[in-house]
Structures are given as structure tokens and as C-alpha cells.
Amino acid sequence: MKTNLLALTPAEIAALMEIMGEPAYRAAQILDWLWHKGAESFAQMTNLPLSLRQKLEQQVDIGFLEVLAKQKSADGTEKLLLDLADGQTVETVILPYDIGDSACISTQVGCRMGCAFCASGQPGFIRNLTAAEIMAQVLQVRNLLQRKGRKLKNLVLMGTGEPLDNWTATVAFLEAVQDPQRLGMSLRHITLSTSGLVPKILALAEKGWPLNLAVSLHAPNNKIRNRLMPINKKYPIEELLPACDLYVEKTGRRITYEYILLAEVNDGSQHARECAQLLSGRICHVNLIPFNAVPGMQWQPSPPEKVIAFRNVLKSHGINATIRRKMGADIAAACGQLRNICKNKTRGE
Ligand code: SF4
Secondary structure (H helix, E strand, O other), rough: OHHHHHHHHHHHHHHHHHOEEEEEEEEHHHHHHHOOOOOOOOOOOOOOOOOHHHHHHHHEEOOOOOEEEEEOOOOOEEEEEEEEOOEEEEEEEOOOOOOOOEEEOOOEEEEEOOOOOOHHHHHHEEOOOOOHHHHHHHEEEEHHHHHOOOOOOEEEEEOOOOOHHHHHHOOOOHHHOOOOOOOOOHHHHHEEOOOOOOOHHHHHHHHHOEEEEEEEOOOOOOHHHHHHHOOOHHOHHHHHHHHEEEEEHOOOOOOOEEEEEOOOOOHHHHHHHHHHHOOOOOOEEEEEEEEEOOOOOOOOOOOOOHHHHHHHHHHHHHOOOOEEOOOOOOOOOOOOOHHHHHHHHHOOO
């Protein structure tokens, strides 16, 4: 196995140069090419001597992932299916916003959380991504946007997988994101979405990072949440919300509660009132998500008038709530869908 360059810290790259008998400043040159100039091959690192580029080629993997499939929506949303070294694949989505482009990044192949409305959960859990594989998605998107004269402004860890179930890699990734010698991006521009792993929310709170946390609530009570999200049986709402309050206290960041609206399941006015009672007095924002229908799933999207009515009930109770713009509906942008389609195609289904 070759060493993965994206997995190395600046100190480790410096150590690698020392082992290779190179002067110390070569490490800074490599870091600059990789993290700031967007090089995707050693051949592009033209201020390194040819002999070093050849040595690196033989011994080190630069860590970029090949794009296996691409879909582009009429609204500009782009979905990439990326090839991992072991033949697994992972999805990354580029979301164009007026305020700057966002990338939606995956943290696992499949997911073990089993949320009933989620396409990613369907094939079950396959494996964790490494920190380098998570970062490769970011660099891929950043370089792609740069070539179009656009800029990656925000990252959301909301693709396939539960980031806090892949704790070690997620934390190593967030450290690389903040490191000025590597991505050098403020965590204020990053949102981590979790299904509600309470002990990990508490551990993240202890870091005190200014990272935005989005918590998938999706139900106003344990009965409905148990049906939609099996994790609720382990960490019910009465444990989840105090952990979120502590996160706000330790980080100074407001929590976003995600609420996917499913027709006749969690979208009634009584549900909205219950939700308002739960969140009353908490420093938060509610993001109402119109459901993208997934073939083969029993759930249907709420009618638009019910989505608006739900928001209005929350607002009338003083809860800050917005409706997420539906993006990529024509390209199966719900996480996991492109991967499932490509897998079915290769199986001839
Ligand atoms: S919604 Fe998120 S946590 Fe739930 S199954 Fe899908 S990827 Fe996993």
C-alpha cells in the first residue's frame, strides 16, 4: 500500500522528505501544491525536481478519487459518484447558492443508522471513510469549482453516513480543515449533521469548536421519532435536546434542527405545535425539509401548503424556521440515490 498524501499532517510530510533525503523546504512546496494550488498529480508540481516527482509517484498516492458518474440538475446541483481504492463508491453533491457554493460530503459508505426515509440507509453500513477520503471529496469539488471560476464557500457533512459514528476520521478531517497549512477554512463555514448520537455530541461540545451542528429531529415526539429513526430508542428526545443545549453553551453556536416533512406522518398542525413546545426557549433554528420521493419507499412529500402551515405554526410560537429550497429533485439528489442507481445498473436491474 502506498502512503496517502492527503492523510499526512504537515509534520508527517516534513518527516517523509527527511526520509527521502530531501531538504526541509520541499515539504512546504508539496503542501502548497496540494492544498493551495490544487495540484492533482505529482507531475503538476513543477518546482520539484523530476527525480523527486518520480520517487513520489512510486511511493506515495496523492489521494484524489476518480469521478465515475456525474449528474447535473436543471437548478445547477451537481452530483458526483467517486471511486474508492477498494472498489466502493461514495457520493458528493455540489450545491450552488447565491452566497457561494456548498459541497455536501459523505463520511461513510452506507450507514448503520437505518433512518426509515433515507436512501443511504437502504444498503446498510459497508465501511467508514478515512479522513483522507473525506477530504478528497472536498478538494475534488474545490478544484472543479476553481476551474469554473467559482469558489467553495461552505461544507456540509450531510451526505451518506453518520459523521459522529465515524468519530476518529471526522475529527481528523475537521483538524485538517482548520489547519492554515492545509485547507485553512473556518469551521464557521462547516455544518455537521447528526442523527443524534448523544455521547458524541457531548464530546464535540467539549472541543469548543465554532462548528455548526445540524440535528435531525424529524419528529415532535418519541413515538414518531422511534418509527423514523431507530437511534431514538437509544438516545430519546429527552436526552438529545439537553445535549444540544450543552453544545450551544460550550460553542456559542446555534443548533439547526432538521425536520423532514412526510405526508400524514409528522406534518400536521398538532405536530407543529408539539415541536414548538419542545424547542421553546432553546437557541435554535428549524430547517423544514420537503421530502424528495425515493422510489420503492412508502413515504410521500407533504403538500406545499402543509409545509408552509407547519412553518407558520412554529413562527407563531416564536421559533425561527425556514423551508429548505428543494434542490436537485430531477437528479435523485437525496443521498445514496445515484450510488444505488449505478449499482443497480451494473447488476443489470
Ligand atoms: S439520514 Fe443520515 S444518519 Fe440517517 S440513515 Fe441516512 S445517512 Fe444515515
